Amino acid sequence: MTVTIRDVARAAGVSITTVSRALNGGDDVGEETRRRVLEVAKKLNYRPSHVARSLVLQKSRNIGLLVSDFNRGGHHFMYDVLVGVHDKLAEYGYDVTLVSTNTARQQLISYVDFCRERSLEGVVVMGIRLDDPYVEEVVESTLPSVVIDLPLLSRHCGYVMTDNVNGVRYAIRHLANTGRQHIGFINGYSQAAVSIERLRGFETAMRGCGMPYSRDSILHADFTIEGGAKALAELLERCPETDAVFFASDLMAIGGIQHCKACGIRIPDDLAIIGFDNIELGKFVTPALTTVAQPRYAMGADAADMLVRMLQDDEQPSGILLPPELVVRESA
Amino acid sequence: MTVTIRDVARAAGVSITTVSRALNGGDDVGEETRRRVLEVAKKLNYRPSHVARSLVLQKSRNIGLLVSDFNRGGHHFMYDVLVGVHDKLAEYGYDVTLVSTNTARQQLISYVDFCRERSLEGVVVMGIRLDDPYVEEVVESTLPSVVIDLPLLSRHCGYVMTDNVNGVRYAIRHLANTGRQHIGFINGYSQAAVSIERLRGFETAMRGCGMPYSRDSILHADFTIEGGAKALAELLERCPETDAVFFASDLMAIGGIQHCKACGIRIPDDLAIIGFDNIELGKFVTPALTTVAQPRYAMGADAADMLVRMLQDDEQPSGILLPPELVVRESA
DNA sequence: ATCGTACCCGAAAACGTTTCGGATCGCAAG
DNA sequence: CTTGCGATCCGAAACGTTTTCGGGTACGAT
Numbered sequence: 001m002t003v004t005i006r007d008v009a010r011a012a013g014v015s016i017t018t019v020s021r022a023l024n025g026g027d028d029v030g031e032e033t034r035r036r037v038l039e040v041a042k043k044l045n046y047r048p049s050h051v052a053r054s055l056v057l058q059k060s061r062n063i064g065l066l067v068s069d070f071n072r073g074g075h076h077f078m079y080d081v082l083v084g085v086h087d088k089l090a091e092y093g094y095d096v097t098l099v100s101t102n103t104a105r106q107q108l109i110s111y112v113d114f115c116r117e118r119s120l121e122g123v124v125v126m127g128i129r130l131d132d133p134y135v136e137e138v139v140e141s142t143l144p145s146v147v148i149d150l151p152l153l154s155r156h157c158g159y160v161m162t163d164n165v166n167g168v169r170y171a172i173r174h175l176a177n178t179g180r181q182h183i184g185f186i187n188g189y190s191q192a193a194v195s196i197e198r199l200r201g202f203e204t205a206m207r208g209c210g211m212p213y214s215r216d217s218i219l220h221a222d223f224t225i226e227g228g229a230k231a232l233a234e235l236l237e238r239c240p241e242t243d244a245v246f247f248a249s250d251l252m253a254i255g256g257i258q259h260c261k262a263c264g265i266r267i268p269d270d271l272a273i274i275g276f277d278n279i280e281l282g283k284f285v286t287p288a289l290t291t292v293a294q295p296r297y298a299m300g301a302d303a304a305d306m307l308v309r310m311l312q313d314d315e316q317p318s319g320i321l322l323p324p325e326l327v328v329r330e331s332a
Numbered sequence: 333m334t335v336t337i338r339d340v341a342r343a344a345g346v347s348i349t350t351v352s353r354a355l356n357g358g359d360d361v362g363e364e365t366r367r368r369v370l371e372v373a374k375k376l377n378y379r380p381s382h383v384a385r386s387l388v389l390q391k392s393r394n395i396g397l398l399v400s401d402f403n404r405g406g407h408h409f410m411y412d413v414l415v416g417v418h419d420k421l422a423e424y425g426y427d428v429t430l431v432s433t434n435t436a437r438q439q440l441i442s443y444v445d446f447c448r449e450r451s452l453e454g455v456v457v458m459g460i461r462l463d464d465p466y467v468e469e470v471v472e473s474t475l476p477s478v479v480i481d482l483p484l485l486s487r488h489c490g491y492v493m494t495d496n497v498n499g500v501r502y503a504i505r506h507l508a509n510t511g512r513q514h515i516g517f518i519n520g521y522s523q524a525a526v527s528i529e530r531l532r533g534f535e536t537a538m539r540g541c542g543m544p545y546s547r548d549s550i551l552h553a554d555f556t557i558e559g560g561a562k563a564l565a566e567l568l569e570r571c572p573e574t575d576a577v578f579f580a581s582d583l584m585a586i587g588g589i590q591h592c593k594a595c596g597i598r599i600p601d602d603l604a605i606i607g608f609d610n611i612e613l614g615k616f617v618t619p620a621l622t623t624v625a626q627p628r629y630a631m632g633a634d635a636a637d638m639l640v641r642m643l644q645d646d647e648q649p650s651g652i653l654l655p656p657e658l659v660v661r662e663s664a
Numbered sequence: 665a666t667c668g669t670a671c672c673c674g675a676a677a678a679c680g681t682t683t684c685g686g687a688t689c690g691c692a693a694g
Numbered sequence: 695c696t697t698g699c700g701a702t703c704c705g706a707a708a709c710g711t712t713t714t715c716g717g718g719t720a721c722g723a724t
Contacts, residue, residue, distance in 0.1 A: 051679090051680080
């Protein structure tokens with residue numbers, strides 16, 4: 001049925017050793033023989049079996065893409081990162097297999113064991129949170145891994161994330177430059193690593209602009225539209241003088257916009273709004289959302305790149321911060 | 333380093349044959365022996381090597397998810413389908429590896445060969461078009477496959493798609509029921525299979541409602557926002573009496589909305605608009621978009637399900653039509 | 665004593681590769 | 695004539711499993 005190296009050897013009148021060498025560019029095979037072997041291999045449409053090769057080489061050239069929670073909000077984010085990871089890995093000749101944590105299978109065994117079973121050489125992790133039970137495993141295991149959006153660094157674990165601190169600074173600076181005086185901040189789920197970073201960014205940026213702010217003007221929501229709307233309502237009740245709000249995600253910002261529409265608050269005249277993420281949606285809400293863009297595809301590609309360098313050149317893992325970009329539209 | 337079946341055998345004082353049998357539930361192994369083997373295996377944290385097993389069983393329990401063009405518009409669509417495919421396959425104990433057609437690697441060898449190299453047992457295909465060179469390969473190859481959104485049926489190839497005809501009918505019926513008299517249709521890229529289906533749906537639905545329409549009121553665009561806007565402009569020029577438009581995609585419909593805003597056309601008073609896809613965006617544009625929803629996750633899950641049944645029970649492939657749903661919001 | 669019958673268990677082949685350590689040959693050098 | 699050597703090739707082991715086939719043991723019946 002399937003044509004093996006033995007078939008090629010027989011058809012070319014040489015040993016399988018010679019076929020292997022001829023195909024893999026080994027040096028001790030005659031020029032004439034190599035030509036014949038290549039020709040026969042092509043005629044038979046021979047494809048070397050990756051699983052047999054993996055077995056003997058003890059390398060699968062296969063890496064896992066671990067998605068901690070597949071059906072969480074950030075579709076766009078996940079998808080773009082995924083494509084970035086795939087493209088870069090394909091470029092290096094690696095395959096990628098999907099690994100999710102929320103299927104019944106993975107509940108039973110640890111994800112490291114899951115990868116060991118499949119001889120995955122490494123793994124790119126995304127969608128994980130600080131309070132996730134996986135964090136410990138990722139950090140301590142010897143399985144090479146790169147985490148997206150969570151600053152985990154160890155002997156075998158690196159990370160790539162957006163430079164949230166500077167991203168927030170761009171936003172705050174823009175608000176200050178356009179004359180806003182009382183800036184509120186609606187942050188995300190407090191156990192998300194990005195929330196911590198963005199809070200730090202907010203505080204340093206405010207201080208950098210010499211702008212006073214009170215604890216009252218910093219709220220937490222849950223990254224959803226409804227959460228954003230509710231949080232904004234509370235913020236405005238606490239601090240009625242607020243004339244600008246920075247949301248830690250576009251979805252929450254859109255919730256904010258909806259709240260304003262419902263209350264007759266004019267954007268950006270009465271209140272300026274800036275989000276974070278640059279989801280496609282933001283371009284189409286009215287007013288169009290000013291936001292901080294993350295280089296999603298690049299995050300995936302860079303993560304893959306770092307993982308490959310760890311595997312091939314056994315480079316030390318590192319932490320990479322990718323520059324965000326302020327996208328000014330109508331809402332601020 | 334890694335613990336193999338041999339280590340377990342040694343530690344348990346039995347042969348590797350017995351270990352294999354004990355772990356896989358073979359029947360001719362003593363109860364006491366089995367207990368001991370299981371215990372030792374657990375203590376050593378033994379994980380059977382999938383690649384070794386794949387080699388001897390000649391089955392990889394691994395299926396490919398072929399994405400014809402990763403970075404085309406339909407992010408949401410692709411992602412949801414992907415998750416559906418993954419979840420269902422995980423449930424059955426299959427792994428899924430990503431296969432894309434637009435990397436340099438896949439340009440060199442056919443996708444069937446790509447799958448053969450990796451011993452993939454089957455493949456779910458999405459994002460493919462009628463004029464795609466892959467179509468022929470998918471249909472003719474003996475590699476079990478299920479195609480999303482393209483009605484390809486052969487000995488080893490089935491498909492699952494939304495019931496576009498009925499989806500369109502729901503939309504048209506809604507427009508007719510709300511008193512619209514002159515309905516236009518802006519279709520997508522003509523080589524997309526769904527476009528053909530949707531055109532068919534439009535024609536039968538219009539006839540079903542006893543509503544006259546001219547060829548002039550049917551236009552083609554390219555599934556993009558800009559394309560939708562331009563197409564609507566031309567439609568209104570050709571047929572100024574138009575009081576409702578059905579777009580073959582939400583993105584194009586949103587383009588239509590933008591055009592209306594720019595021209596001062598009121599929605600839905602002057603013009604009713606309905607889209608197709610139910611992308612997240614539609615909920616947030618103003619006016620909120622009325623649209624036909626596709627069961628994206630279910631499409632992926634059903635495709636996976638069918639593929640597994642082909643593999644395990646060698647069932648014949650079939651064509652599955654999933655019911656769409658009309659989501660009425662503000663634009664019609 | 666012989667036979668049959670369960671019941672356990674192991675040796676070895678097989679899956680398709682890569683690679684190590686020779687083997688053969690021709691030819692130049694001693 | 696031996697020796698050495700480069701060039702070219704091959705045999706066989708190894709990777710970690712599953713499975714076929716057969717061997718052994720114990721026990722009861724003939």
